[in-house]
Amino acid sequence: MSIRDHDKVLNCRDLSVHFDNRSALANISTSFSQGETVSLVGPNGAGKSTLLRVLAGLLPATHGIVTFRETPIEGPNTAVVYVPQRTSVDWSFPVSVLDVVLMALAKRRPRGRPFRSNDREAALASLERTGMRRFADVQIGQLSGGQQQRVFLARALLQEGEVYLLDEPFAGVDVPTQELLVTIFEGLRQQGKTIIYATHDLLQASRSSDRILLLNRQLIAAGPPATTMTEENLRSTFGGQAIVPFTRSTEPAAGVLR
């Protein structure tokens, strides 16, 4: 790994996070380059969400330095888009799908004035990309779980960030939505966006990421999936609970650790 430093979008040096006296992340040093897709893999409580929240500027690091384009992260940044696992949304709220997607532009448009028609067009185009355009006028609570996830994805796309942080995007969504996610990741990658996502699914991580970070409060290993997902690394990440059906082949066996 000899990419020059200014290609690095995000940098963590000696990052530690403590909640009260409990350590959630310890001494994480890593960086993320422009245009790469990185998966964060680890068991429950490994600190995947914590790391994403720190990168999103939602949680301050207890120790260490985290930078975005060489500037320390001190709060949320419009260039960094964060998609939480299951948004704590009030589903009965009287907003339509289109209203929800337009929220992406709320901070970027003048206050107190209605959205312009080209904003609406952009929001509809974003919904088109996630296959939700025909639901634009539906109240958000009327949708199924997978459809709701697609709406939030459309909103994230309209935010037009440089970095996308997604917490468990593949969890609890149907197969078509999973496929859609892979397509959208690919599209973002071609636009040079950096994607960092947390997942439990080793197979998904090995298929759709350039690099994988194995995390269990500490950084166990990082690198391309094929060389990183070794039996030894997975054992130290997941501990005794891991069934690691690894062969000598470079692809991990299907259905691992679901």
Next chain:
Amino acid sequence: MIDWLLEPLRHTFMQHAFIAIMLVGVICGVTGVFVTLRGLAFMGDALAHAIFPGVVIAYILGGNFLIGALIAAIIVSLGIGAISQNQRLSGDTAIGVLFAGGFALGIALISAQKTYTRDLASFLLGSILGVSRSDLLLTGVVGLIVLGVIAFFRRELTIVSFDRTFAEATGINVWVFDQLFLILLSLAIVVSLQTVGNVLVLAMLITPAATARLLTDRLRLMVTLSATIGASSGVIGLYASYHLAIASGASVVLVATAIFTIVYLFAPKSGVITVAIKRKRHYPHPEHDIFPDDPAVQSPPAMTPPST
């Protein structure tokens, strides 16, 4: 009939009362939309009671009751925030403690006054027939400020109510907008005290907004409907109060409640009876019903447990 409508308007105090109740209906109707959507009904009730000592102190000192109420409201909402930081106590509990304590302080203070009974009654139940021209002006100005601020920050207020994580992640200061809304809510309550009184102001905040929610899935329309229902309940209630000689605050609230009940039963899409009739028409034999797929069934349950 026309005389029935025009007769009350011959009195100046009734003209003032009509203007006042319409202003209050609109101000509370709009503010109430956010109160109901955020589940802040208890908070609204608590604020109405907890600002009582502020009003009483201002009254005793001869100062502006609006400023007294605002100071009390800010102290109370910051106090609720501080107490609910303690992990052993919920926000509800914090509201409950300060609500009762503040109200008791107000009663204690006013009971030391000579005109105790009359003052207390007018504070608690309002005295709409005593609304002066300057009261109307104050209500109008404060109302314009409240509505203007809500209109100006409507996107932020909506996002903070709908999706707090998204608000935080996009750099909207959730705490600031929470406090701003509580101040707006306090202002709405304070200008309503004279017309509907301390005890019933909650109904003006909640009932029209709840009625409007039953009629639409659109926030903008909900705001318009809620304001309209609030103002109409006020006007109809005042007529009823005048002709039937019943207390005006109670009359207004009863009208609002009646409108809510009618809509709850007969709203075109969500009314309890409307839906039952529709179902009967479409599925005359319920035992053979094939219900449309439940959205919850379409999306598979999470395969993986949530991570921290």
